[in-house]
Amino acid sequence: MIQSLRRPLCLATPALFIGLILTAGGCTEVMTNTRVDREHAIKMYNDGNYADAAGALREGVRHNPADLQTHYYLALSLDRLGAFDEAIQQYRTTLKLMENSLEGRDSPEMRKRVLEQLADCVTKAHDSDPSTAMLHDGTTAEDQYLRAKIESKLGDADAALEAYRRSLLLDNQQQEVRRDYGLYLAQLGQTDQARTELKRAYSMNPNDVKTAAGLRKVGIVPGPSLRDESDMAHPLVPLGPIPELQIPANGQDATADNQHATASPKD
Numbered sequence: 001m002i003q004s005l006r007r008p009l010c011l012a013t014p015a016l017f018i019g020l021i022l023t024a025g026g027c028t029e030v031m032t033n034t035r036v037d038r039e040h041a042i043k044m045y046n047d048g049n050y051a052d053a054a055g056a057l058r059e060g061v062r063h064n065p066a067d068l069q070t071h072y073y074l075a076l077s078l079d080r081l082g083a084f085d086e087a088i089q090q091y092r093t094t095l096k097l098m099e100n101s102l103e104g105r106d107s108p109e110m111r112k113r114v115l116e117q118l119a120d121c122v123t124k125a126h127d128s129d130p131s132t133a134m135l136h137d138g139t140t141a142e143d144q145y146l147r148a149k150i151e152s153k154l155g156d157a158d159a160a161l162e163a164y165r166r167s168l169l170l171d172n173q174q175q176e177v178r179r180d181y182g183l184y185l186a187q188l189g190q191t192d193q194a195r196t197e198l199k200r201a202y203s204m205n206p207n208d209v210k211t212a213a214g215l216r217k218v219g220i221v222p223g224p225s226l227r228d229e230s231d232m233a234h235p236l237v238p239l240g241p242i243p244e245l246q247i248p249a250n251g252q253d254a255t256a257d258n259q260h261a262t263a264s265p266k267d
Contacts, residue, residue, distance in 0.1 A: 037063075038070050045073055050080040068097035068104055072114065079117070084125040088132055091118040095135055112176075115142075119149040128154060141171035145180075152184055160184065175204040179211045186218050194218050199226055 041056035057074035064070065075090030094114055098104025104111070122133045130150040134143045148163035164181040168174065182197030195218050201211045202222060212222040220226055 038067065038073070041070075042073050045077055045080075050077045053077045054081060066097065066101075068094050068101060071097060075114075075121075076117070079121050079124075084121050085132075087121050088118065088125060091121060092133065092135060115146055116149070119146060119153060122150050123153045130154075141167045141174060141177070144170060145174070145177050148177075148181075148184075157188055161188075173204070175201055175208065175211075178204070179208060179214065183210070183214045186214060191218050195220055202226065 037056060037060050041053045041060060044050075044056065045053035054074060054077040057070055057077060060067065060070040061074060071090050072094045075087045075094060078084075078087035078090060091114055095111065095118070098107065098111055098114075118133050122128060122130060125132070128150075130147045131138070133146055133150060136143050138144065138147065144163045144167035148160045148167060151157075151160035151163055161181075161184070164177065164184065167177050168181065171177075178197055179201035182194045182201055185191075185194035185197060194214075198211060198214045198218065199220065201208070202215060205211065206222070215222050215226070
């Protein structure tokens with residue numbers, strides 16, 4: 001009885017194994033085709049054929065909805081075409097996919113770029129509502145940072161400053177948020193507070209070029225001591241015009257000195 005049960009199982013195993021191989025091969029073919037189609041669409045985008053690129057990328061999203069690069073270039077294409085509401089959704093989808101993929105988590109620079117492009121896109125949309133860009137209903141530090149960017153681009157300084165403060169309250173270890181907050185304060189002429197935030201940002205990352213440049217704009221010299229420019233030693237320069245140097249003619253002073261030396265003292 002046991003042997004009769006084993007025999008069909010043994011016969012089925014090779015067929016099952018072959019089926020798995022064919023399935024895996026089919027998946028690989030789909031992935032390869034998706035990559036080729038995406039690269040072709042990206043080339044169309046780079047050539048300025050935004051409408052054709054958008055059409056090809058929509059098809060790519062339909063076949064592989066988890067491919068973040070396809071969503072990203074679809075967002076860029078729609079943005080170029082002026083379809084801002086659709087582009088916003090594609091930027092948001094790109095950011096969400098980045099949170100759940102190894103490729104996305106290993107690409108912090110790309111995430112910064114997408115956030116900046118999303119903020120720009122919102123300001124171009126018809127209603128320009130920052131809430132349309134939020135990934136987590138405004139409950140995260142990144143959401144508030146994104147809101148701050150959008151509000152600053154829209155010219156609402158109070159709303160932007162409040163969003164920066166909320167972002168740092170949710171996570172006070174964000175060097176770039178603190179830096180951008182300081183730069184924005186400097187832009188608004190709030191120099192004292194800008195100095196405070198930029199100093200903090202500099203202490204978190206002394207190698208950040210933007211922070212160092214921002215410090216110089218508000219009169220702080222980057223370095224270990226972070227001293228004000230007014231506290232630095234300055235070369236001694238006399239007040240008023242510098243007097244002209246009197247250069248005597250050859251022999252005149254020498255003749256005068258000789259006459260003075262040979263003259264008899266008066267009684």
